[in-house]
Amino acid sequence: xxxxxxxxxxxxxxxxxxxxxxxxxxxxxxxxxxxxxxxxxxxxxxxxxxxxxxxxxxxxxxxxxxxxxxxxxxxxxxxxxxxxxxxxxxxxxxxxxxxxxxxxxxxxxxxxxxxxxxxxxxxxxxxxxxxxxxxxxxxxxxxxxxxxxxxxxxxxxxxxxxxxxxxxxxxxxxxxxxxxxxxxxxxxxxxxxxxxxxxxxxxxxxxxxxxxxxxxxxxxxxxxxxxxxxxxxxxxxxxxxxxxxxxxxxxxxxxxxxxxxxxxxxxxxxxxxxxxxxxxxxxxxxxxxxxxxxxxxxxxxxxxxxxxxxxxxxxxxxxxxxxxx
Amino acid sequence: xxxxxxxxxxxxxxxxxxxxxxxxxxxxxxxxxxxxxxxxxxxxxxxxxxxxxxxxxxxxxxxxxxxxxxxxxxxxxxxxxxxxxxxxxxxxxxxxxxxxxxxxxxxxxxxxxxxxxxxxxxxxxxxxxxxxxxxxxxxxxxxxxxxxxxxxxxxxxxxxxxxxxxxxxxxxxxxxxxxxxxxxxxxxxxxxxxxxxxxxxxxxxxxxxxxxxxxxxxxxxxxxxxxxxxxxxxxxxxxxxxxxxxxxxxxxxxxxxxxxxxxxxxxxxxxx
Numbered sequence: 028x029x030x031x032x033x034x035x036x037x038x039x040x041x042x043x044x045x046x047x048x049x050x051x052x053x054x055x056x057x058x059x060x061x062x063x064x065x066x067x068x069x070x071x072x073x074x075x076x077x078x079x080x081x082x083x084x085x086x087x088x089x090x091x092x093x094x095x096x097x098x099x100x101x102x103x104x105x106x107x108x109x110x111x112x113x114x115x116x117x118x119x120x121x122x123x124x125x126x127x128x129x130x131x132x133x134x135x136x137x138x139x140x141x142x143x144x145x146x147x148x149x150x151x152x153x154x155x156x157x158x159x160x161x162x163x164x165x166x167x168x169x170x171x172x173x174x175x176x177x178x179x180x181x182x183x184x185x186x187x188x189x190x191x192x193x194x195x196x197x198x199x200x201x202x203x204x205x206x207x208x209x210x211x212x213x214x215x216x217x218x219x220x221x222x223x224x225x226x227x228x229x230x231x232x233x234x235x236x237x238x239x240x241x242x243x244x245x246x247x248x249x250x251x252x253x254x255x256x257x258x259x260x261x262x263x264x265x266x267x268x269x270x271x272x273x274x275x276x277x278x279x280x281x282x283x284x285x286x287x288x289x290x291x292x293x294x295x296x297x298x299x300x301x302x303x304x305x306x307x308x309x310x311x312x313x314x315x316x317x318x319x320x321x322x323x324x325x326x327x328x329x330x331x332x333x334x335x336x337x338x339x340x341x342x343x344x345x346x347x348x349x350x351x352x
Numbered sequence: 353x354x355x356x357x358x359x360x361x362x363x364x365x366x367x368x369x370x371x372x373x374x375x376x377x378x379x380x381x382x383x384x385x386x387x388x389x390x391x392x393x394x395x396x397x398x399x400x401x402x403x404x405x406x407x408x409x410x411x412x413x414x415x416x417x418x419x420x421x422x423x424x425x426x427x428x429x430x431x432x433x434x435x436x437x438x439x440x441x442x443x444x445x446x447x448x449x450x451x452x453x454x455x456x457x458x459x460x461x462x463x464x465x466x467x468x469x470x471x472x473x474x475x476x477x478x479x480x481x482x483x484x485x486x487x488x489x490x491x492x493x494x495x496x497x498x499x500x501x502x503x504x505x506x507x508x509x510x511x512x513x514x515x516x517x518x519x520x521x522x523x524x525x526x527x528x529x530x531x532x533x534x535x536x537x538x539x540x541x542x543x544x545x546x547x548x549x550x551x552x553x554x555x556x557x558x559x560x561x562x563x564x565x566x567x568x569x570x571x572x573x574x575x576x577x578x579x580x581x582x583x584x585x586x587x588x589x590x591x592x593x594x595x596x597x598x599x600x601x602x603x604x605x606x607x608x609x610x611x612x613x614x615x616x617x618x619x620x621x622x623x624x
Binding site for chain 1: 453466469471477478537
């Protein structure tokens, strides 16, 4: 996992930190006192896949999507419906999830990313609403508002990957790979291009970057990663229902990314932690959950515009200044 | 080609070969007003050509037309005798054209070196997948892009600032960084929008030296500039615009003696 290229600055350190964090996560199942806690770990992986892929689009490329949850749902229903209703292998379902989310993102992104301004945000808002309606109304396929049931668990080489340590390890592998791919991308030609265009589209064009193509590429990529998260979700829970993937869920993901720190590699790690831990901590005030999110978002953005990960580096810098003579 | 309204002392380029860049009857209207009007001129390969003129003369509009950031209302732009006026800005870079901006457009979240690496975008081929999977080819490419970017930074004297975030650079350094980023694509033609604007005297002279060095390495330069010290010291020939039209074109000495230029800059002296 070490960077083969002696790249400067954040990059080499990021690989090392990532390798350490990911190795330590292997110890979590040993430390987890029960299955409930273990399942929170799995939920964190899925949340991290969603926040990480949205952060790639929103934080690094500067494009706002309001339908990340719809792609999450499209991935979940694609693989879920195929395996539950048609007996197709979930592994083929994964291919279908990748293809469908990729194609859908391409069709939405192509026209809306041609225009400057917030057209992607508007187009994705519409897309999420449409998808929510389809998830409910295509009862024959999706089970409608009652949800899609009897989705089979995954199995690999004859071993069922149930909602226990085996799924934890599987999610560890899949999400770890996804985050490694994102890290690689950020330090590559296209990664630099997408970071560049979020700062100045003008300068990106002047440097020969096909802004439309790069935006479209990163939007499709981020949607497909959300599709993989949906695949994990549906085969973990053997169930999917529309409200998991509605517009509010998309907004929640934006909040999670912003809370963690947009455009920072570690932001989604922290954001996902809040995403999983807060509802558990606030179980008593379940109706006020969204209020707590809203208030905490305002507070974080007021005092730490860089999100939680930005707050950490702010504090570190402060500490260094204090310790300096 | 149409005849310009005022015929300045047009100096023919030293060599007779076709110009690297040519504008033919280039016109750009903004809401009925012509920012650039029936403008024709050529830029000889290897030259440093300055475009000057009073505020609002259409200099920046011209640069935006040449680099593809706005489309002409009429007329042609030719690069190597090939029409490019309909080509998108990013594609022109691939054909050997690079530009800088008057109001700096550096990538603030990236280091100086990364900025220059972005400038080398068109020299690379790695796409999303090869970048994500770090294929051997993309790794080799990344290495060579980094090495070339380091050299380009050294060319403008910023090699010691490579790892510095662009936001931490001084204004003068940012100007040089933008120049290095434009150079990284190995352009044949470099369009500079006021490279000396906001620079102190010593920095202006440093910038002049850098531009001269770039030109000596074979890059043709077109610069829009207000700073006459820079213009007069480095340009081979000068195009003077007023109200979007050419009023003079020629060497520094020739245009300084041209009454139309003096009038445009100082106004008509009716008592003379």
